[in-house]
């Protein structure tokens with residue numbers, strides 16, 4: 001059972017290949033280079049270095065969002081087209097979970113953050129117990145509201161992901177010494193953790209597989225608002 | 233069997249998700265197009281983010297349908313041809329990455345195709361090319377005169393300096409309060425009116441094959457506004473007819489001059505605006521009877537964006553040994 005996992009929803013790109021649950025190889029690329037250019041060729045190079053042919057893949061795991069719309073779409077397009085071409089199952093995992101890995105043994109809540117612009121974040125509440133699960137759904141909300149919500153729980157919180165930098169001052173001002181953050185070398189996504197987590201998830205159909213953007217496209221949101229106005 | 237070339241084409245440069253199988257670059261085996269036009273109508277034009285989302289939803293479904301309709305498996309396909317550019321970058325990216333994944337999964341050659349080369353090669357699905365030939369490419373994003381001396385060689389001898397003809401049609405249509413896409417509405421109105429409103433023709437410098445339609449577009453808008461201010465009624469049909477007359481006259485006159493100068497054997501019409509009745513009629517009047525020149529006008533379904541044209545252009549590149557690598561990227565500003 002050979003699994004290929006792909007996460008292109010952040011600037012750093014993470015790839016992993018697991019055989020029967022153990023890691024054969026992984027690749028992290030953390031330079032500013034277009035995912036559309038490099039993702040497929042880096043998958044090819046990784047598989048070649050492991051002597052794995054495309055035909056021997058059994059399952060594709062992909063970060064399905066939230067995150068950069070374009071980044072998420074590149075990973076999902078590659079993953080679903082590979083899965084369909086090879087006639088193997090696809091499994092989607094939250095892009096936030098891919099960032100939550102350093103909190104595995106943290107005593108408290110794990111909160112991955114992605115900057116969604118204009119004071120908003122993509123985020124969720126994660127905790128590890130006998131495996132991963134989400135305490136609260138992935139969401140897109142104002143960081144200020146999210147911090148108030150977290151403060152109410154009176155627990156220690158570990159913030160993960162590279163975008164924590166952007167919000168760290170605000171986080172500290174609300175949560176004080178209950179707020180922790182990962183160090184720089186832990187602030188990247190992990191396709192290995194996605195692949196491990198996906199072991200417990202059901203297969204999905206490649207044709208129907210779509211990203212979880214969390215947000216509507218701006219034009220669509222505006223259009224819906226207008227329709228509501230029209231219909232009173 | 234081995235003398236036969238089967239190419240899978242993929243096209244996602246704008247708002248159509250398309251896949252097709254073409255035999256020997258000349259014969260359509262299947263041609264599937266999933267149009268998003270109903271979705272974009274809500275917004276009065278193509279919204280790039282929405283287009284990208286639809287492409288992701290449709291991509292594998294459309295390719296599977298193209299293979300099924302062609303009754304071939306990927307084993308029988310020689311190569312995958314995909315639109316590399318130009319177009320909307322977020323839309324191109326979906327087709328390019330899907331094509332890369334299929335090429336990698338099946339270990340097949342990958343070929344990046346220029347969208348306009350595709351539009352020109354749509355003609356080869358109707359009639360074998362005879363060189364030298366001239367192609368008039370008219371679409372929402374392009375207005376070009378392309379000279380071809382042999383397969384795979386494209387010389388742009390004239391292009392638009394501002395708006396593409398199709399763009400001018402859509403903007404004028406919007407000013408006249410018509411729904412998107414406006415081109416066909418103007419075309420229809422024009423046939424009901426007479427070209428009685430005086431509008432400019434942009435001939436540009438002596439001998440130039442370039443085009444310019446933004447002045448004409450502004451003149452139409454100004455004519456409307458001035459009439460409104462003076463409280464005069466303007467016949468929209470006559471205005472549409474006058475606009476179309478100016479566009480068609482400039483396009484066909486410049487084409488005629490190029491046909492003579494380069495002594496071409498064939499004139500090909502290409503691109504979405506090739507569906508325009510006014511343009512088709514005028515070209516047929518001007519060139520349809522000539523013995524020294526063959527005029528080729530593809531059916532409407534091959535003028536608008538489709539993947540058969542990409543597969544057709546890709547076939548020639550495949551036969552010429554051109555290959556792309558898995559680091560190919562969508563290139564919205566790709567040159568022909």
Ligand SMILES: [Zn+2]
Nearest residue numbers: 347371504537
């Ligand atoms: Zn086109």
